[in-house]
Amino acid sequence: EAQVTQNPRYLITVTGKKLTVTCSQNMNHEYMSWYRQDPGLGLRQIYYSMNVEVTDKGDVPEGYKVSRKEKRNFPLILESPSPNQTSLYFCASTSVRDRGNTEAFFGQGTRLTVV
């Protein structure tokens, strides 16, 4: 079954304590992304990766890092979390279909609370 798996699903942490949210896809997609979703703001892209060892900033990258050492994995790292990073996070893996159309498959989300 094609899927994107994120872990953990829920996390409460304290300010400044480094954390990593993992993301893995089994569809052999080249493109992967991280989003955060906040009320009234919709989903905003944090970072994306077009292939192994190729990553780039999205619209809200401050306070986050990513890595793409393997095609299937795209972890999101918060080196020093702050309360304004409390949010619902989604990892997405993107296919490129016919006519250049794309479809994004999302993980189940990680609800992060930073206190």
Place this chain on the structure above:
Amino acid sequence: RKEVEQDPGPFNVPEGATVAFNCTYSNSASQSFFWYRQDCRKEPKLLMSVYSSGNEDGRFTAQLNRASQYISLLIRDSKLSDSATYLCVVNFNFNKFYFGSGTKLNVKP
């Protein structure tokens, strides 16, 4: 200005009603367009792609107007199970997806 704008709703409609959502996008170079559905506290899932010629999938019809830069979704014969938030999504350059903040639909018995 947001890349994609949607009316947040909520739209409260009775079962069997027809309801329409619109969204507008700002980047005229946008390449692909989608409607995603998101249930409460769940991940977004693709509802349908939107093509220039318009497309239909059962009770759902999507339209794209490139000249006016808006996308629409029409739901006919609404079901209780259609209650969700509908996200308008615009894709630019393969990996850049811009999401609207969503339109909430409540279908009442």
